[in-house]
Amino acid sequence: MSECKDEVRVRGKVDEVVWKDGVWVVGIDEFRFEAESGYKEGYKRGDEVVVVGRCERGWRDFWMGRVWLDKAKVEERIEVEDKKGLRDRLVEIYERQLPDPEAGLVAGVVLGHKSSMEQGFYDSLIETGTVHVVVASGYNVVVVGSVVLNLLVYLMRRQQATLLALIAMVGYGWLAGGEAPVVRAVIMGSLVFLARATGRQTESGWLLVVAGWLMLMVNPQLIESVSFQLSLAATAGLIWVEPKIREGMERVKSSWMRVVMETELSPTLAAQITTAPIIWWNFGRLSLISPVVNMLVLPLVPMMMGLGAGQLVLGRLVAPFTYAVAHLFVVIVRWFG
DSSP states (O other), X not given: OEEOSSOEEEEEEOOEEEEETTEEEEEETTEEEEOOTTOOSOOOTTOEEEEEEEEEEOHHHHHHTOEEEEEEEEEEEEOOOOOOOHHHXXXXXXXXXXXXXXXXXXXXXXXXXXXXXXXXXXXXXXXXXXXXXXXXXXXXXXXXXXXXXXXXXXXXXXXXXXXXXXXXXXXXXXXXXXXXXXXXXXXXXXXXXXXXXXXXXXXXXXXXXXXXXXXXXXXXXXXXXXXXXXXXHHHHIIIIIHHHHHHXXXXXXXXXXXXXXXXXXXXXXHHHHHHHHHHHHHHSOOOTTHHHHHHHHTTHHHHHHXXXXXXXXXXXXXXXXXXXXXXXXXXXXXXXX
16 A cells, blocks of 8 residues: 655545445545544535545555545535435425324335434334335335336236336436436346346346446446445346245245235345345344345335325325325334334
């Protein structure tokens, strides 16, 4: 590792803020520094910052094209005006029409917005392994696409169902704010579904590999992104694990239970199996009761998403029905949590 002898002063706009190894890491172009300990107000993308520190670069940073500022000290910081985006305005609809924690739950499921969620209930989601339903990540996108595809394939041709599944994934990505993890998941999930629709199921794994490789070529730092790892792992689960689960589902005697498990449980269970090691490695937690709780609450998620989306259009006419489903979800999670 090399170290600069002189101090370096960097002035620029924040373009990345990530939580890593217990600290906030702030990025300005190719420079990275750890936010000073004890600060309470988070940095936002677009904030203008003047920071001083000694630069250092390891072999991994050399290949990723970044420079760390050691013992960084922020001399000046100009915060950008916090303007409310479309998602924030939509979240306010839930907050006005639903009580907590149901409002935060619906906002998380439909929009991936979890910052306004009650902390106690959020902890229960983590304990029961159901926090994935309130995070707009690649995990959510691939599950949404799979559920839509599996439901519609009984009503129309597979090619038509795939097209509607792709539209649903893109629509969910837009509704969830179009953040980078969601966009990456839409790209990877779309490639997999197109491979299935064209009868090239055996090639879908190669498509996933190529998509991941191209993304890493554009931005090598993605290799350290937990959201990228989860998107990759969740999609891999749909390619290789879900077919095995479906084979086991065929032995279930109850036709009604088999349909429910195939449409709701199998894609989520497949994604959980492949993402569990990543979650354990990065967050140090793994819920043993997660499969049981997910089996109980997952049938409620599509209803919550549909009613929540309808509430954004019809308002209080739909709010009581949204609350009923969300409250049942809350009761189950709190009981197990």
